[in-house]
Amino acid sequence: MTVHFSYVRPASLQDAVSQLGSDNALIHAGGTDLLGCLRDEVFPAEKLVSISGLPELRGISKTTDNGLRIGALTTIAEVAAHPLIRESYAALAQGAAAVASPQLRNQGTLGGNLCQKPRCWYYRGEFHCLRKGGNYCYAVNGENQYHCILGGKNCFIVHPSDTAPALLAFGAVLRITGPRGSRSVTLADFHVLPERDVTRETVLEAGEIVTEILLPPASAAMRSSYRKVRARQAWDFALAGVALALELEGGRVRRSRVVLSGAAPIPWRAVEVEKIITGSALESEVIHEAAVAAMTKARPLGKNGYKIPLFQGMLAEELEKMRQVS
Amino acid sequence: MNNEENGEKTGQCRCVHGFTRRGFLTSVGVGAMAALATSGRLSAAQEGAVAERAAEKAVVITLTVNDRSHRLLVEPRWSLLYVLREQLGLTGAKVGCERGECGACTVLIDDLPRYACLTLAVEAEGRRITTLEGLMAGEELGPVQQAFVEEDAMQCGYCTPGQIMSVEGLLRARPQPDQAEIRQAVSGNLCRCGAYPHIVKAGLRAAELKAKR
Missing domain, CATH: 3.30.465.10 (Uridine Diphospho-n-acetylenolpyruvylglucosamine Reductase; domain 3)
Incomplete structure (x- = not known):
């Protein structure tokens, strides 16, 4: 059973916004992440403002x-x-x-x-970590096999x-x-x-x-894909993932966006990859070079170094699939 | 499955009015919070606006469960799972992880499988809720339940109600699924005994049985 909270389901967006004006009022949309966090007392809630009536x-x-x-x-x-x-x-x-x-x-x-709130087990657990106002990230020297390899400096979600x-x-x-x-x-x-x-x-x-x-409108030349690698095939978060959105023309990449999941505290644009593949045909050497470049700035923690070859291999496979459809 | 678990279609909630063991424990345990009244179809749940409901005060809501309306006194923080089991005596949905990971509490909301543990009862107002008990045809097992029996699709049985509800939800959307679709449909239901191969067979059998009815 979770902590006590009051509940309101406004019928207008304006009312929802004003209901959110009180202390520790939180938005309830689907509730799947929110109720889990409240159950684990990750953060306090005094009022839930449900937007399901909108x-x-x-x-x-x-x-x-x-x-x-x-x-x-x-x-x-x-x-x-x-x-x-x-x-x-x-x-x-x-x-x-x-x-x-x-x-x-x-x-x-x-x-x-x-x-969504981060899935870091220190954040979700009984640790007063940096993100919860403490002064220490427990992942730095802790169980960090699922933490980030890019973009973390003080917190490694x-x-x-x-x-x-x-x-x-x-x-x-x-x-x-x-x-x-x-x-x-x-x-x-x-x-x-x-x-x-x-x-x-x-x-x-x-x-x-x-x-x-x-x-924005999708151009006819756009090809896109998302690949998610996880420890098991069902119901799990990404160990590594990549979204590709490429515009292909005459066998060459005209424009590209490459975004990684499971890599960083935010969805992470792999600009190094984009630079190498844009303007090029997706040949084996280009793919290899791009996959390696994706990880040049990676700084793994003690237990998540495996993510570097995982990302490289996954990127090479996904770019190869794009070459085949181009 | 006995009558107490089935929720007889008499318009009465046995957990409150009947002298069953679970009903007795429920009314003693929950005391004044027990269900208010359950008979007949009451006014539809309010759509849209509701006044703010205070944190530690129970409020009256109307839930439609297995085609029957129930007026209930609930706290805003109570999950649908808690209300189904502890107030309505519908114990088909099981308490497992209570964090949306195991699927033992799966029910259908507007025909879609969802975790009752991560759904607030107050959020289920105005929706059509179906529990395992709602799949019964009187004393007869429903086709998905029958298929699980025929294919021996359980070992300890704890996850079985949730697996059945996920298969039921799939068949309502896709009456003739293939194996891959069944595996996908039950991927949010953990079976630690490892009865998965039989569960998939039961899914295929359930589609046959449902088509015959």
Whole structure:
């Protein structure tokens, strides 16, 4: 049984925003991550503001510029199954299908998937770690086999989302509503590295709600994929993952976005890979060079060095698959 | 499975009104928090706005479980699993990890399998909830339950209700699944005895039995 909290289910977005104005008021969307955190007393909650009574936050539709609008409350299962997403944004459909388990995909939402709390077992456990206001990251000298190899300086979480890498590869933009009105934030600017602020994962301010995820139009030359490597085939987080979104023309890569999961505290753009493959044909030497370059800045901890060859091998395999379809 | 677990379709909740062992323990254990009234179809749950419900005060909600309406007194923090088991006496959904990892608590919400342990009861208002008990046809086992018996798809049996609900959810969406789809459908249900091969066979058999009915 969790701690006591009050519960409110507003019928308008404005009411939801104002309900979030009180102390320790938290958003309940699908609730899958939130209720687990409350049960483990990772952070306090005095009030849950359920946004499930806001149907305008659900659904998938084409935008006027031929892009896609996905309401933040759309479930992961709906994202995985949607024909437009499967056809034009395959990496997102594949990423969504790889999230957790069928039950959680039926309940968890796309907005919630982007706003997940870290799965670091020190953060989730009874450790007053840096992210919880303490002064020490227990992963540094602890059990760090699932922690990050890139982008950690003071805290070594990995971002747990399988949809964020694909969305970032497609250049997604988030619409956010809060006490001071609405704003747009690119997904690239949404997640926060620990070195910038170790106590938050996103740029969301108090009272702000992610309302929709916007995808730019997908060009006909776009090929995309998401690969997730995990310790077992079902219901697990990524040890390593990669989203590829490549525009191919005449056997060459015209534009590319390569984003890693399981690598860093935020969905991690592998710009070294993008530089090498963009403008080139995906030949074996190029693929090899790109896979090696992806890990040049990696700084493994004591027990996660295996991730370096894992990422290199996985990247080489995924780029090879792209070569075959190009 | 006995009547007490089945939730007889009489419009009465045995855990409160009947003198069953579980019902007795429930009403003693939960005291004044026991279900208020259960008969008939009451007004549909409110859509949209609800006034803020105070933290340590129980509130009245209406849940539709196995096609029957129940008015219940719940705390906002209570999970659907807790309410199904402790207030309605529907003990088909099992308590396992209580953190969305094992699948023993799987129920259908609007025909989709979900973890009742990670669903707040107050969030299930206005939704159609189906538990294992709701698959019974009177005293007869439903087709998915029958298939699990025929294929011996259990060892200790603890995960079985959840496995059955996941297969039921799959068959409602895809009446003729292949093996891969069945494996995928039960991938959120752990069986530590390792009865998976039989569970997949039961899924195939369940599709046949369901098609016949």
